[in-house]
Amino acid sequence: MAAQAALSLSGSVSCGSLTNAVTRSHGKVSASSSAVPKRGLRSFVGLKAEKCGVSGACVFRGGELFKTLAASIDAARPAKNVEGTPRPGQARASSYKVAILGAAGGIGQPLSLLIKMSPLVSHLNLYDIANVKGIVADLSHCNTPAQVSGFTGPDELAASLKDVDLVVIPAGVPRKPGMTRDDLFNINANIVKTLVEAVAANAPNAMINIISNPVNSTVPIAAEVLKAKGVYDPRKLFGVTTLDVVRANTFVAEKKNLRLIDVDVPVIGGHAGITILPLLSKARPSVEFSQEEIEKLTVRIQNAGTEVVEAKAGAGSATLSMAYAAARFAESCMRALDGDPDVFECTFVASEVTELPFFASRVKLGKKGVEAFINDDLQGLTEYEQKALEALKAELQGSIEKGVNFVHKQAAPA
Ligand SMILES: NC(=O)c1ccc[n+]([C@@H]2O[C@H](COP(=O)([O-])OP(=O)(O)OC[C@H]3O[C@@H](n4cnc5c(N)ncnc54)[C@H](O)[C@@H]3O)[C@@H](O)[C@H]2O)c1
Numbered sequence: 369m370a371a372q373a374a375l376s377l378s379g380s381v382s383c384g385s386l387t388n389a390v391t392r393s394h395g396k397v398s399a400s401s402s403a404v405p406k407r408g409l410r411s412f413v414g415l416k417a418e419k420c421g422v423s424g425a426c427v428f429r430g431g432e433l434f435k436t437l438a439a440s441i442d443a444a445r446p447a448k449n450v451e452g453t454p455r456p457g458q459a460r461a462s463s464y465k466v467a468i469l470g471a472a473g474g475i476g477q478p479l480s481l482l483i484k485m486s487p488l489v490s491h492l493n494l495y496d497i498a499n500v501k502g503i504v505a506d507l508s509h510c511n512t513p514a515q516v517s518g519f520t521g522p523d524e525l526a527a528s529l530k531d532v533d534l535v536v537i538p539a540g541v542p543r544k545p546g547m548t549r550d551d552l553f554n555i556n557a558n559i560v561k562t563l564v565e566a567v568a569a570n571a572p573n574a575m576i577n578i579i580s581n582p583v584n585s586t587v588p589i590a591a592e593v594l595k596a597k598g599v600y601d602p603r604k605l606f607g608v609t610t611l612d613v614v615r616a617n618t619f620v621a622e623k624k625n626l627r628l629i630d631v632d633v634p635v636i637g638g639h640a641g642i643t644i645l646p647l648l649s650k651a652r653p654s655v656e657f658s659q660e661e662i663e664k665l666t667v668r669i670q671n672a673g674t675e676v677v678e679a680k681a682g683a684g685s686a687t688l689s690m691a692y693a694a695a696r697f698a699e700s701c702m703r704a705l706d707g708d709p710d711v712f713e714c715t716f717v718a719s720e721v722t723e724l725p726f727f728a729s730r731v732k733l734g735k736k737g738v739e740a741f742i743n744d745d746l747q748g749l750t751e752y753e754q755k756a757l758e759a760l761k762a763e764l765q766g767s768i769e770k771g772v773n774f775v776h777k778q779a780a781p782a
């Protein structure tokens with residue numbers, strides 16, 4: 369079984385210029401402190417560094433995502449191509465089939481556009497209970513390589529998942545002002561359960577990126593569904609918490625007048641309220657904050673989703689920044705599948721870095737999913753961070769149990 373396969377991994381991890389032994393016991397995979405590059409951010413942000421200066425600051429080229437657009441523009445000039453970039457329609461050595469479930473929504477549509485721009489994608493399947501025909505017609509006119517197909521309604525769900533390598537799930541209702549993410553549980557739990565059952569039946573080896581809230585419960589729901597179907601591989605199931613990292617990076621850069629692209633802040637725990645814990649002491653480049661600044665920034669990052677919900681005043685929650693964050697995480701998954709040895713992301717996964725069964729922390733991604741946990745992030749925390757970590761555990765545990773119990777109750781005979 370796939371879950372068992374996770375226990376028998378062996379090998380080594382290469383991070384930037386460093387190669388390190390990976391230790392494993394009882395399915396736990398961890399990389400030692402030396403697995404984290406000491407110089408700059410080059411491998412922490414999913415995007416690859418173009419060049420890193422002596423100061424350690426790196427220049428990012430925005431990821432492969434935008435190379436295709438550049439190539440598309442370049443193709444308009446006769447007999448010229450961006451070096452090493454396949455022309456639109458030209459196949460890469462490896463490319464991947466991606467399904468987006470909930471593709472017609474506020475996140476689904478811009479996410480579909482961003483993923484359509486990735487040269488790593490050969491096929492993009494858009495599924496929703498709402499009609500996706502118009503979105504497919506619209507997107508398919510972009511001259512980037514991915515072939516776009518549409519699937520509407522439960523009768524077409526299985527076909528949307530055939531042979532896919534990566535499934536991204538933004539299906540579900542968003543918050544309105546005054547609601548918590550947990551208030552979405554009653555509707556979204558069933559949506560995620562049904563969709564993951566279809567993934568288990570039709571794409572059991574795919575990596576799964578769950579965006580639907582409450583992530584702290586929907587990921588455990590997905591895990592239980594996959595377990596019940598005998599296809600659970602904990603290395604391949606991810607709760608997408610990238611938006612928390614994106615926000616933390618942005619707010620820290622703004623506060624300290626740093627270039628946005630140079631900043632990387634690990635965010636651990638979960639994806640709701642106090643379970644979102646930015647580790648400002650681990651920000652790269654390292655930044656000095658007063659205690660007041662730390663507390664204000666932490667609360668702002670924790671409440672950033674609510675900030676958007678309130679600004680949208682009933683019209684939903686974050687969609688564009690979420691699409692950006694989800695596209696980055698999907699691109700990182702595909703790079704890992706493609707054999708890139710240098711892909712690191714924070715994500716909410718089955719974990720043994722704390723006593724909780726699921727936890728968001730920085731992981732190294734490889735061809736088979738999570739390859740190693742970067743345990744260093746949790747070492748040497750400040751007193752404030754350590755207290756916040758202890759304080760979040762009860763809420764996170766409760767949300768995880770709620771998800772697990774939901775699936776068990778439904779499975780129990782009446
Ligand atoms: N993880 C995060 O950081 C993060 C960030 C933002 C939003 N979210 C969550 O993402 C979800 C979607 O947000 P949105 O703004 O795109 O909402 P939305 O209402 O704009 O879109 C949701 C889409 O899901 C579709 N859908 C509903 N039930 C479905 C089903 N059974 N199968 C397939 N599709 C179905 C709807 O038709 C709709 O197109 C929400 O739960 C929201 O809370 C998570």
Ligand SMILES: O=C(O)C[C@H](O)C(=O)O
Binds near residue numbers: 542673676685
């Ligand atoms: O806040 C929400 O409800 C959506 C999302 O989880 C976010 O962080 O923006």
